[in-house]
Each structure stands twice: as C-alpha cells, then as structure tokens.
Amino acid sequence: MYGQQDISRLVDEYMANLPIPCAPQGIYVPMAYTLAEGGKRLRPTLVCAACNIFSDNILQALPPAAAVEVFHNFTLIHDDIMDNATLRRGRETVFRRWGANTAILSGDATLIFAYMLLGNTPREHLAAALAQFNLLALEVCEGQQYDVDFERADSVSTDDYFHMISLKTAALMARALRIGAIVGGAGEADCDALQDFGLNLGLAFQLQDDLLDAYGDAATFGKSIGGDILERKKSYLMICALAQGFSTEIETILSNGALSDEAKIAQVKQIYDRAGAAAAAREAIEHYTSLALKALEPLSVAPERCDVLRAITLELLNRNK
Amino acid sequence: MYGQQDISRLVDEYMANLPIPCAPQGIYVPMAYTLAEGGKRLRPTLVCAACNIFSDNILQALPPAAAVEVFHNFTLIHDDIMDNATLRRGRETVFRRWGANTAILSGDATLIFAYMLLGNTPREHLAAALAQFNLLALEVCEGQQYDVDFERADSVSTDDYFHMISLKTAALMARALRIGAIVGGAGEADCDALQDFGLNLGLAFQLQDDLLDAYGDAATFGKSIGGDILERKKSYLMICALAQGFSTEIETILSNGALSDEAKIAQVKQIYDRAGAAAAAREAIEHYTSLALKALEPLSVAPERCDVLRAITLELLNRNK
Numbered sequence: 001m002y003g004q005q006d007i008s009r010l011v012d013e014y015m016a017n018l019p020i021p022c023a024p025q026g027i028y029v030p031m032a033y034t035l036a037e038g039g040k041r042l043r044p045t046l047v048c049a050a051c052n053i054f055s056d057n058i059l060q061a062l063p064p065a066a067a068v069e070v071f072h073n074f075t076l077i078h079d080d081i082m083d084n085a086t087l088r089r090g091r092e093t094v095f096r097r098w099g100a101n102t103a104i105l106s107g108d109a110t111l112i113f114a115y116m117l118l119g120n121t122p123r124e125h126l127a128a129a130l131a132q133f134n135l136l137a138l139e140v141c142e143g144q145q146y147d148v149d150f151e152r153a154d155s156v157s158t159d160d161y162f163h164m165i166s167l168k169t170a171a172l173m174a175r176a177l178r179i180g181a182i183v184g185g186a187g188e189a190d191c192d193a194l195q196d197f198g199l200n201l202g203l204a205f206q207l208q209d210d211l212l213d214a215y216g217d218a219a220t221f222g223k224s225i226g227g228d229i230l231e232r233k234k235s236y237l238m239i240c241a242l243a244q245g246f247s248t249e250i251e252t253i254l255s256n257g258a259l260s261d262e263a264k265i266a267q268v269k270q271i272y273d274r275a276g277a278a279a280a281a282r283e284a285i286e287h288y289t290s291l292a293l294k295a296l297e298p299l300s301v302a303p304e305r306c307d308v309l310r311a312i313t314l315e316l317l318n319r320n321k
Numbered sequence: 322m323y324g325q326q327d328i329s330r331l332v333d334e335y336m337a338n339l340p341i342p343c344a345p346q347g348i349y350v351p352m353a354y355t356l357a358e359g360g361k362r363l364r365p366t367l368v369c370a371a372c373n374i375f376s377d378n379i380l381q382a383l384p385p386a387a388a389v390e391v392f393h394n395f396t397l398i399h400d401d402i403m404d405n406a407t408l409r410r411g412r413e414t415v416f417r418r419w420g421a422n423t424a425i426l427s428g429d430a431t432l433i434f435a436y437m438l439l440g441n442t443p444r445e446h447l448a449a450a451l452a453q454f455n456l457l458a459l460e461v462c463e464g465q466q467y468d469v470d471f472e473r474a475d476s477v478s479t480d481d482y483f484h485m486i487s488l489k490t491a492a493l494m495a496r497a498l499r500i501g502a503i504v505g506g507a508g509e510a511d512c513d514a515l516q517d518f519g520l521n522l523g524l525a526f527q528l529q530d531d532l533l534d535a536y537g538d539a540a541t542f543g544k545s546i547g548g549d550i551l552e553r554k555k556s557y558l559m560i561c562a563l564a565q566g567f568s569t570e571i572e573t574i575l576s577n578g579a580l581s582d583e584a585k586i587a588q589v590k591q592i593y594d595r596a597g598a599a600a601a602a603r604e605a606i607e608h609y610t611s612l613a614l615k616a617l618e619p620l621s622v623a624p625e626r627c628d629v630l631r632a633i634t635l636e637l638l639n640r641n642k
Contacts, residue, residue: 024466112458145345
C-alpha cells in the first residue's frame, strides 16, 4: 500500500514526463505551459488512491489518472476564454497570453491528448474506463453550460446550484474515483461507494472554492480574489444572499460606476456577512465532507486502506488554496 | 456485400438516430443543429465500406463510423470560430448563430460525444480503434494549426502545403479507413493499404476543395465562393500563383480598398488562370486519385470487394460540391 506522499511523487513524476509532441508549437507550447504548472494534482492522486484501495499495482492507474488531470487542464484553458480570465494559478492564462484562437485549438488538442493517455489503461479495463471518462467529460461540459446560463438568470435556487456543481466539479471527482476503482479491480458495489464518496467530496470542494474566491488570500489562492463577485457568478455565497432578499442592494453596488472593483468586492462581502452566507457555506462544506467520509464505510476492504482518501478529505476541508 | 446505396442508407439512418441528450439546450441544440445537416456523410461511408471489404457484418462499423463523422463536425464548429465564418453548408454557422462561447462549449461536447459513440466499437477492436482515432484527432488539430500558421507566412512551399493537408484533411480519411478495416478484421498489410488509399484520396479531396472554393458554384458548394482568396488562405491555387512570382500583384488587389469582394475574387482568379494554377490543381487531383486506386491493388481480397471505394473515388474526382 502506498502512502499519500508516494502517490503524489508517482503522479508528479508521470505528469512531468508526459510525451507532449513538439510541433506545431502553436498547439504544443501552450499545452506544455498549461500542464507544467501543476496545481494540486488532486484528481490524479484520487484516481491512484482509489486504485490502491483494491490493488497494490497502482502504476496501472497512472495513465487514466494523467488523463483525468489533462482533461481538467483542458477545461481550464477553454473556461478561461469564456470567462475572459487573465490569471490562473498565478500566471497568465493561455487565452490572455496567446489569444482566443490558440486557446481554442490547443485546448482541443489537450482534450484529445487526455484520451491518448487514457488509451494506455490496461486493456481489460479500457472499455469501462472509457465509458466513465466520456460521462465525466460530458457532465463537466453540461455543468459549465449551466454555470454560463446562471449568469444570465435572475434567480437560481440552491437545488439548481447543487445540480450545476454536481456536474461541473463533483462528477469529475466522482468518476475519477470510479475509474481508479475499476482499474484496481473493484466490484460494482465498491465502485458505487467510491463514486458516492467523490461526489460528496466534489461538492464540498466546490463550496470551499466559492468561499476562497471571496475570502481567500490572493497570494495562496492563485486567482484574483472577488472575481466571482465582479462577474456576478452565482456562487453559493451569492445565492444565499439573493435568497435572503439582498438582490437590489447587490445590483446597486455592482452597477455603481463610481466604485472601484475593490470597493465593490468589500461591500458585497459585507452583505454576505449580514446574510450569514460564509457561515452557511462552511456548514455545507462540513456536511458534504462528513457524507463523503461516511460513503467509505461500507467498502469491502480493511478500513486502513482508505487512510489516504480520508487524509486528502481532511486536507481539503482545511485548505486555503 | 453491401452496395454504396445500402451503406449510405445505413449511415444516414444511424446518424439520424444518434442519442443526443436534450439538456442543457445551450450545448445540445447547436450540436443537433450541426449534426442534422448531413453534408456528404463521406467519412462514415468510408469507414463502413472499408469494413465491408473484409466482413459482411458492417453494422459493427457504424459506431466508429458515426464517431468519425461527429468528430469531423466538431472540427467545423471550432474552425468556423477561428475563421470567423458565417456560412456552412448553406446555413449560418454555430458561431454566427449562437456566438463564440456557445460554439466553443458545444463544440467540446460534440468532440466528447464522438468518443462516446466510439466507445460502442466491438470490445475486441476498441483499443486499436481508439488509438487510431486519437492519432486522427490530434493530426487534424496539427493540420489546422499549420493552416493558421500559413496565413501569416510570407511564403509556403508546396511541400509545406502537402504536409498541412495530409494532416488537416487526409489523415482523417486515412485513419477512418484504417479503423473500418480494423473493425472488419483486416490484417496489418491490408490496414496499411487502406490507410494509404485514404491518404491519397484525402489529398485529392482537399485539392478539389481548394479548386471548388474558387471555381465552384455557390448554390451547390454551400459556402461563399472565393472565401479562400479574400482570407488570403494558402490554398494550392494561391501557392502556385505565389511560386510563379504573382505575390505583389495579388497583394495589390487584395489590399485595394476601392475594389468590391467580387472584383477582388475575379481579378485574383485571372492571375490564377495566367499562372495555370487551376490546371495544375486538376493535374494533382488526377495524380493522387490514381495513387489512391493503385493502393487498393495489393489488398488480399477479391478485387470486386473494393467496388464501392472505387466508385466513391471516381465520384469525388468529378464532384461539384
């Protein structure tokens, strides 16, 4: 059984040695640029950790793990075009640095490259892994579309919000864990349990992301703080405040041309505080974190085999980036 | 053995009944819009015809055939953003009708949907089909990047041009045919021969496309005539004319603000005529068509099993759209 550090090391090594082609540079330089700045490498670690619950041969999980991570990076490249984003992980976005056309095409190639890596999944598990990967990928696109739709919507319910993030963020983690379990040789019930774990972990993760976007520290978070507020994103915090009747007040602030961006962010956060939005978010994060941990209990393995997943879960609960 | 009409009918039926989801509409309405207007359905027909050379069970080739066609449609959605194109197959492009963001995201979903269809390839051939499909997809992106690079390049050699179209257009046909052969149970040598056939067919096809873009009939071609000229695309015709020293003359015409688009197109075509560009294109088309037909000769099957591919080849040679 591998410890969390071992898994991280294996993932980092594998990601550092991806066979990214060289030419044409217009595609592959932005791809390499995106994949070089690793971020947390959370998703491939989850794939390998899920595999390791059922099998000590986790090397076989590295190709689908890398595929999931590369896919995640593809979504960032294209989302940043749609969001007109300039900063990602503390660096210029591909869109900002090379323009929209390059971001579209190198993003497409990054998505295809993810499938190339997935193609190295052990033959006996390839069909099942591909089916899950396809669902994961389409669900993430659907979640992104709902997120875009929400920006134009006057009101978004918390149900709508959870449906959106279950697709945009949680489906990726849920199916990444299922793919890891499949490659590890897990049975259906164990695969279901890990997918359930991942879904709840993903919901907690996105809620935490919403919270950090408003209350995080720019230096550690890697993105501009308050970006969601300025873009009128229907984050969990915004939805809580809107549900409590602060809609007019927020709109007045955001459409006030005399206010600086910083002032807008500060004033909307004051409303969030009055609405108890951050407290509600923290409560929801703890709720879904506890559901995630509970989902691991029925697994047909010795409890200590889930130690890595439990440790990751608690780290995410307390993260500041 | 199936005739060309039978194959076309099977392909049309399969394409008309693709399980495209409904919600969110922002993704799936543009996807359905794109896939409904079929065009020639040339590529899926090639996959099925290649399978049929080796096996009478061509139903098994329909999922990868549809995957190739859906992939092709994905490339059109994204290319039309990059080319700022308004018209495609006689209708508004997705980009024009719904905007760039929708075209990016529904294009992404269309690419993923292609992989979903590919996932229904018979299990024993899935790994090989996926590997070929991945190469096909990445090569098409690479070709598109070279095409974009060429627009900014002062000079492009015919070698550069053939390298670009061998990736952007011919790789798709070559690997589509190989995938069909794989699913039909062909051996390596036969797969190689069909890929070679497809490569040459694809080169002839793209040359014909370049020719039609300048000399076709707008009503049958489905795109604006002369678009390549106005966009300064390095088509085969343009490369021939540039190679013969008409560079300054062409640039003078295209940058003359007093000329209408129609006048620019007419004057550049006069230069093409003086350069013998259209004649050179027609000669190259015949050359690659004959190489394609020759590539079928060493196949380990009765010659009549290639009748459909030969008929398609001759049709393409004489097409006007």
